[in-house]
Amino acid sequence: MNESTLTEASPTSRRQVLKVLSGLLLALFVSTLSSTVVSSALPKIIEDVHGTQTQYTWVVTATLLTTTATTPIWGKLADLFSKKTLLQVSIVIFVLGTVACGISQTGGQLIAARALQGVGVGGVQALVQIAIAATIPPRERGRYSAYLSGTTSTSTIGGPLLGGVIVDTSWLGWRWSFFIAIPLSAVAFLLLQRTLNLPVLRRENVRIDYLGATLIATGVSVLLIWVSFVDGSFAWASWQTAAMLSGGLALLAAAAWVEKHNTEPIVPLAIVRQRTTALAILGSLAVGTAMFGASVFLSQYFQLSRGRTPTEAGLLTIPMMAGILIASIVAGRLISRSGKIKPFLITGAALLTVGCAGLGVIDNKTPMVLLAVSMLCVGMGVGMTLQNFVLAVQNTVPLKDVGAASSTVTFFRSLGGTIGVAVLGAILARQVEDGTASGLASAGLSGADSNSAAVQEIIRVAYGDATAHIFLLAAAAALLAVIAAVLLKPVNLRSSLDLPEKTDDAVTAAPGPDQGTRSNTRCRCARSLPYRGGSRKTTNRWASGYRPSPTSTGPPRQQPPSTDTDVDCGPPPATHHRHRTVAPPASPPPGPNQESPPT
Numbered sequence: 001m002n003e004s005t006l007t008e009a010s011p012t013s014r015r016q017v018l019k020v021l022s023g024l025l026l027a028l029f030v031s032t033l034s035s036t037v038v039s040s041a042l043p044k045i046i047e048d049v050h051g052t053q054t055q056y057t058w059v060v061t062a063t064l065l066t067t068t069a070t071t072p073i074w075g076k077l078a079d080l081f082s083k084k085t086l087l088q089v090s091i092v093i094f095v096l097g098t099v100a101c102g103i104s105q106t107g108g109q110l111i112a113a114r115a116l117q118g119v120g121v122g123g124v125q126a127l128v129q130i131a132i133a134a135t136i137p138p139r140e141r142g143r144y145s146a147y148l149s150g151t152t153s154t155s156t157i158g159g160p161l162l163g164g165v166i167v168d169t170s171w172l173g174w175r176w177s178f179f180i181a182i183p184l185s186a187v188a189f190l191l192l193q194r195t196l197n198l199p200v201l202r203r204e205n206v207r208i209d210y211l212g213a214t215l216i217a218t219g220v221s222v223l224l225i226w227v228s229f230v231d232g233s234f235a236w237a238s239w240q241t242a243a244m245l246s247g248g249l250a251l252l253a254a255a256a257w258v259e260k261h262n263t264e265p266i267v268p269l270a271i272v273r274q275r276t277t278a279l280a281i282l283g284s285l286a287v288g289t290a291m292f293g294a295s296v297f298l299s300q301y302f303q304l305s306r307g308r309t310p311t312e313a314g315l316l317t318i319p320m321m322a323g324i325l326i327a328s329i330v331a332g333r334l335i336s337r338s339g340k341i342k343p344f345l346i347t348g349a350a351l352l353t354v355g356c357a358g359l360g361v362i363d364n365k366t367p368m369v370l371l372a373v374s375m376l377c378v379g380m381g382v383g384m385t386l387q388n389f390v391l392a393v394q395n396t397v398p399l400k401d402v403g404a405a406s407s408t409v410t411f412f413r414s415l416g417g418t419i420g421v422a423v424l425g426a427i428l429a430r431q432v433e434d435g436t437a438s439g440l441a442s443a444g445l446s447g448a449d450s451n452s453a454a455v456q457e458i459i460r461v462a463y464g465d466a467t468a469h470i471f472l473l474a475a476a477a478a479l480l481a482v483i484a485a486v487l488l489k490p491v492n493l494r495s496s497l498d499l500p501e502k503t504d505d506a507v508t509a510a511p512g513p514d515q516g517t518r519s520n521t522r523c524r525c526a527r528s529l530p531y532r533g534g535s536r537k538t539t540n541r542w543a544s545g546y547r548p549s550p551t552s553t554g555p556p557r558q559q560p561p562s563t564d565t566d567v568d569c570g571p572p573p574a575t576h577h578r579h580r581t582v583a584p585p586a587s588p589p590p591g592p593n594q595e596s597p598p599t
Helices: 003-007 014-048 053-078 083-102 107-133 138-168 181-195 210-229 239-261 275-305 310-315 318-338 342-359 368-385 388-394 399-443 453-487 504-509 536-543
Strands: 564-568 578-582
Touching: 014 053, 014 083, 014 107, 014 138, 014 181, 014 275, 014 310, 053 083, 053 107, 053 210, 053 275, 053 399, 083 107, 083 181, 107 138, 107 399, 138 275, 138 310, 138 318, 210 239, 210 399, 275 310, 275 342, 275 368, 275 388, 275 399, 275 453, 318 342, 318 368, 318 388, 342 368, 342 388, 342 453, 368 388, 368 453, 388 399, 399 453
Parallel strands: none
Antiparallel strands: 564 578
């Protein structure tokens, strides 16, 4: 496919679009899968590398954090260099990080390798969004957003199932939960080489705000590290707390100052200030928290609280995967048909809130039917909101800014997932620790004999109650997505790739202050005319271009050399005015036997 075919405003053929999407969606699938495939394998991985519950959380958080920090940088680079080349570079970085994860021997090595992997994930996720936005108009994009949302959501929720199968297969082991991505990444690289051809639209004077990205990532990291260790390694009221809180807030304040004074900020404030973008960011934060929280902690709940195997834990999340696929496909087609996006965002955010609230009342003996219904609601909510918040922003910006706008929303969605997983993981660890200690004290047991049935039951109860607690917090976050969706302005998705530009012809064709909007002889200032004893109907008669009879008195007035004529507004009121209006262009000049219209 040539470059011009992809960038024309006319709808691209379905076959050509699907051909381009094949490589893009495979790359997106592999990158997202890598973030979740380890969730079912994490209990086994942490056991083999002799890690802790805090390291359990940070194996996921490290990837999300570097993904969040690098996503806007990849978006800026897309405004300077070839999107295809950048996408292939990000795949190579992802593969290097994947290999490092597979050969890690300690928890620290695994966390560092996952951080490198997150750099590639950030590039793939941001550049796929940008490439699709440069290929398909927003209204047509609603039809294909089902593929995008389905791919992202299936890999996000289906990762635990695949990871469980790999761990339970004796001749594979948990390291293959990382190595499985290498051949898929190679196929995606080759498909992109053959199918993706986009023009390089360089923006002039583009500068990358490395300082702003570093300050944001460092400030968020310091605060997340504090959340992970407070009340465990040190007390709330301690010098460590004071140092980390003040340091993290100072770094974020410095980042805000840098972003405000930078001509090319990593988070463009001009776009963020727009109402649609601001509300989409708020909704994306909530969706990211709920989605990543569900994918990470539900697998742990099924294994540690319900005693299921990794494969069974993955299978039990099928209702969530089904909800994502069904909702994303149906909503995508309806959005493309109607051009309206707000009703689907409101419905999806409401379903997400209801689903998280349902999971907020579970314990270690909750019926599976209730769990399935709640997970189905969560899946449908994610499927209807995940990509549509990005689409709402892309519809409001010109094509030249779509990279920065898309990466900004993706940045905050990843930030929401990062903060959500870190905070919810820290709360889960505290709740499990307190619940286990309380249960052991009540039963008069000690934790030394952790393999006894009584101790295992206490641990299952603690994990069940703690999981319910964090999903109540996720429901509160999802409620913010409902508020953001309700406050969005109802708009119709445009059918062109770019916003229409104002031209001189359009300005000339627009009605001026003297021109009528319905008739060329309509008087626009009739409403300001004083009149005697006349009704509004009489006034409208003047405004509609009423012409007096030819017997009107007064000498004929010499017409000016223009296409305009002076039309009297009717019987003279107390104060008489003449109003110039544009004459119909098709009116013929008076004949020799015709009388000129009186003045």
